[in-house]
Amino acid sequence: MPEEQKYVYGPVPSRRLGRSLGIDIVPFKVCTLDCVYCQLGRITRKTIERSDYVPIEPVLAELTQRLADGVDADFITIGGSGEPTLNSHLGKLVKAIKEITNIPVAILTNGTLLYRQDVRADCAKAEVVLPSLDAGDAQTFGKINRPHRDISIEKLASGLCAFREEFTGQIWLEVFVVEGLNTDIDQITKIKGLIERIRPDKIHLNTAVRPTADAHVRKVKAEKLQVIAGHLGTSCEVVADFSVRPQTRHFKTTAEDLLSMLKRRPCSLKDVCAALGIGRNEAIKYITYLQRRGLIDSDEKNQTLFFKAN
Numbered sequence: 001m002p003e004e005q006k007y008v009y010g011p012v013p014s015r016r017l018g019r020s021l022g023i024d025i026v027p028f029k030v031c032t033l034d035c036v037y038c039q040l041g042r043i044t045r046k047t048i049e050r051s052d053y054v055p056i057e058p059v060l061a062e063l064t065q066r067l068a069d070g071v072d073a074d075f076i077t078i079g080g081s082g083e084p085t086l087n088s089h090l091g092k093l094v095k096a097i098k099e100i101t102n103i104p105v106a107i108l109t110n111g112t113l114l115y116r117q118d119v120r121a122d123c124a125k126a127e128v129v130l131p132s133l134d135a136g137d138a139q140t141f142g143k144i145n146r147p148h149r150d151i152s153i154e155k156l157a158s159g160l161c162a163f164r165e166e167f168t169g170q171i172w173l174e175v176f177v178v179e180g181l182n183t184d185i186d187q188i189t190k191i192k193g194l195i196e197r198i199r200p201d202k203i204h205l206n207t208a209v210r211p212t213a214d215a216h217v218r219k220v221k222a223e224k225l226q227v228i229a230g231h232l233g234t235s236c237e238v239v240a241d242f243s244v245r246p247q248t249r250h251f252k253t254t255a256e257d258l259l260s261m262l263k264r265r266p267c268s269l270k271d272v273c274a275a276l277g278i279g280r281n282e283a284i285k286y287i288t289y290l291q292r293r294g295l296i297d298s299d300e301k302n303q304t305l306f307f308k309a310n
Helices: 056-068 090-100 117-123 138-145 153-166 185-198 222-232 255-262 269-276 280-292
Strands: 008-014 018-024 075-079 105-108 128-130 170-177 202-207 236-238 296-301 304-309
Touching (some): 008 056, 018 056, 075 090, 117 153, 153 185, 170 185, 185 222, 255 269, 255 280, 255 304, 269 280
Parallel strands (some): 075 105, 128 170, 170 202, 202 236
Antiparallel strands (some): 008 018, 296 304
């Protein structure tokens, strides 16, 4: 197999961003939270300290090559396998991306560091910022998100409010619901109260459809999601199964593309076909190739088989 790209992956089909070309700028599972529903498993390092985890030069080199190959993407999304705002080069990276492409930049963040002015300034360089809010009080925040000891629900909410005051772009707030943890009417009412303070442009309601860090996490049924969305207001949309437009492929699909994608998120066979713009039989060929080499494994969730990197 060719040498793996370390920082750029996809495009992957995103239920929120269409075809998303990902950029990973922190080590695996270095984060401010340890969410029970995380599709990447348990955290490896919980921290709030920003650092120069990844220099931007090799990231830009990989991105430039992928763009030269003719990649088809709706967004360049800085996110990946950890909390991207922990990288102190974030602002420089966004600025540099804008100098080489007109594809809009999105930042996928849990929002916990937006209480910091430098983080807000970095994120404000993007067109869209997608933070999270999964709880309406400290107790539920602790149960679902298991934050760093210096992060509180009020610090998260206040940071999001401050960012709203400064940011002229789009804020698409994700609310991730877990059956039995944050789905009762009292909790939804508290979350709605915080949302009214934050004033996001969109609210995306999500639940666990892929394998999660904690096995006990249960998805919320579609009917209940619609009820919760109704409580959260007209700007709330249930994040349905993604639909992506066909990709005009100008670069060679390889097993490496698939492996790079599976290192960041578990994918079903349908996901793989949509992400790589290939048919079912070709997708199975690449999956089988990686399975035989012990590079990927599979896990069933909600009657769907998901593939993930080992």
